[in-house]
Amino acid sequence: MAFLSIIRRWALREHVPIREIARRTGLSRNTIRKYLRSGSVEPKFTVPERPSKLDPYAAKLAGWLKTEAGKSRKQRRTVKQLHADLVALGFTGSYNRVAAFARAWRADRQRELQTTGRGTFVPLVFAPGEAFQFDWSEDWAILGGERTKLQVAHIKLSHSRAFLLRAYLLQTHEMLFDAHGHAFRVFGGVPARGIYDNMRTAVDRVGKGKERQVNARFLAMTSHYVFEPEFCNPAAGWEKGQVEKNVQDARHRLWQPMPSLPDLAALNAWLERRCRELWHEIPHGALPGSIADALADERAALMQMPPAFDGFVELSKRVSPTCLISFERTRYSVPASFANRPVSLRVYPERIVVAAEGRILCEHPRLIERSHHLPPRTIYDWRHYLAVIQRKPGALRNGAPFVEMPPAFRQLQELLLRRPGGDREMVDVLALVLHHDEQVVLTAVELALQAGVPTKTHVLNILHRLIDAKTHDMPPIDTPLALALNNEPRANVERYDGLRGHVKETRHAS
Numbered sequence: 014m015a016f017l018s019i020i021r022r023w024a025l026r027e028h029v030p031i032r033e034i035a036r037r038t039g040l041s042r043n044t045i046r047k048y049l050r051s052g053s054v055e056p057k058f059t060v061p062e063r064p065s066k067l068d069p070y071a072a073k074l075a076g077w078l079k080t081e082a083g084k085s086r087k088q089r090r091t092v093k094q095l096h097a098d099l100v101a102l103g104f105t106g107s108y109n110r111v112a113a114f115a116r117a118w119r120a121d122r123q124r125e126l127q128t129t130g131r132g133t134f135v136p137l138v139f140a141p142g143e144a145f146q147f148d149w150s151e152d153w154a155i156l157g158g159e160r161t162k163l164q165v166a167h168i169k170l171s172h173s174r175a176f177l178l179r180a181y182l183l184q185t186h187e188m189l190f191d192a193h194g195h196a197f198r199v200f201g202g203v204p205a206r207g208i209y210d211n212m213r214t215a216v217d218r219v220g221k222g223k224e225r226q227v228n229a230r231f232l233a234m235t236s237h238y239v240f241e242p243e244f245c246n247p248a249a250g251w252e253k254g255q256v257e258k259n260v261q262d263a264r265h266r267l268w269q270p271m272p273s274l275p276d277l278a279a280l281n282a283w284l285e286r287r288c289r290e291l292w293h294e295i296p297h298g299a300l301p302g303s304i305a306d307a308l309a310d311e312r313a314a315l316m317q318m319p320p321a322f323d324g325f326v327e328l329s330k331r332v333s334p335t336c337l338i339s340f341e342r343t344r345y346s347v348p349a350s351f352a353n354r355p356v357s358l359r360v361y362p363e364r365i366v367v368a369a370e371g372r373i374l375c376e377h378p379r380l381i382e383r384s385h386h387l388p389p390r391t392i393y394d395w396r397h398y399l400a401v402i403q404r405k406p407g408a409l410r411n412g413a414p415f416v417e418m419p420p421a422f423r424q425l426q427e428l429l430l431r432r433p434g435g436d437r438e439m440v441d442v443l444a445l446v447l448h449h450d451e452q453v454v455l456t457a458v459e460l461a462l463q464a465g466v467p468t469k470t471h472v473l474n475i476l477h478r479l480i481d482a483k484t485h486d487m488p489p490i491d492t493p494l495a496l497a498l499n500n501e502p503r504a505n506v507e508r509y510d511g512l513r514g515h516v517k518e519t520r521h522a523s
Contacts, residue, residue, distance in 0.1 A: 066106035139171035142314030144206040146256035155273035166192035169256045173307035182381045190324025191362045202315025237322045325359040344391040345377045349400040406436040421458045428467040438469040
């Protein structure tokens with residue numbers, strides 16, 4: 014291009030003859046005339062079209078690349094596999110030609126996604142209290158010294174842009190309901206509308222357009238909090254772009270560096286506190302002041318929050334002969350009177366409740382075990398088996414549920430089982446829990462052990478004194494002098510002979 018510029022300057026500005034320019038440059042006069050007549054300021058070189066062996070298969074290969082781009086990374090075919098498939102169709106070219114075509118196709122697709130393929134959008138404005146947006150994300154934290162994968166619920170108000178994060182181990186219904194309850198509590202009210210994607214915990218079936226078959230339990234939650242659910246079009250994340258952006262921002266605001274806390278409850282308390290702090294630090298952008306200032310104005314437009322939704326998932330279970338029910342690879346004990354009978358299992362995020370015949374039977378802390386290589390665990394309540402050991406006292410010696418008894422009961426059991434009939438005595442002592450307060454019975458057992466008389470009779474004696482509020486250590490009584498006896502009575506059994514009859518016919522009881 015610099016050489017062409019010199020030719021143009023000599024000919025047009027300095028008016029050097031073409032013959033002289035040809036002598037100076039070594040080019041022919043016809044070539045110089047061609048450059049000057051074309052009026053171009055930079056040389057153009059035409060590349061002749063050369064036929065390629067890949068041309069008959071270009072459309073087929075482009076279709077394959079488009080199909081593979083829509084698959085997950087682990088399911089895509091490699092370029093080597095695509096070349097092998099083309100060879101099977103009759104292609105005789107090299108792998109390098111196919112790889113070059115794939116590189117060019119991906120570059121064109123990336124360029125399209127960054128320009129015309131990005132689409133055109135309209136900025137959205139929301140009134141105070143009008144809507145909130147919800148989404149899930151996967152993040153990691155160190156809980157109890159172990160790196161744990163978390164399912165994080167993101168809830169964001171569309172007007173004030175206040176947000177809350179809540180971490181769980183699963184993305185199930187009870188977790189979804191619990192996240193909404195905590196979000197409305199923190200925000201101070203309920204907006205009129207909720208914007209979601211088509212998550213399986215909310216939508217059972219996606220129909221045409223905006224037609225959705227909403228999950229019945231999710232619909233009950235929306236009816237309880239009185240807000241209207243709205244679902245985005247499939248693969249249209251920009252329709253809830255605020256919460257999608259919040260997922261990206263939270264990665265460097267909250268999860269980097271990775272938080273380390275003792276358990277999930279401590280993590281959620283930290284997340285709530287940190288979100289409140291960020292409200293004051295982050296400017297709103299569209300409104301004056303921070304997010305906290307905008308939220309203070311929006312709270313007046315939010316509906317007052319009703320009592321928290323009882324967000325459990327109910328399942329039907331049958332109790333095994335060993336008084337256990339199974340849920341998520343974990344077994345939980347149930348009172349023995351319901352063995353081999355159907356019960357209702359109510360699943361909450363942190364606990365499970367067993368109900369039957371219109372009443373609550375028992376409650377256990379929920380155990381979520383993410384490591385499938387570990388053996389299933391069993392959570393016992395030894396009180397559930399008291400009715401069984403009253404009929405089978407021998408099961409007390411090696412009964413698995415009774416390993417978790419209080420230390421005083423365990424110590425008394427160890428002493429009683431050394432004597433014949435000790436298992437029956439221990440069963441009778443444990444059965445006292447069915448009729449009296451467990452703490453009172455435990456206190457009686459501890460006092461009996463301290464006194465060195467570990468027997469059922471002594472435990473019963475102490476228990477009755479505790480229940481009757483009588484103490485065995487009576488204060489000394491100072492007898493007044495006016496009550497002293499002048500003639501103290503003497504023990505003389507001979508006086509009873511005077512009561513015997515002197516008649517020979519007298520009959521005695523013997």
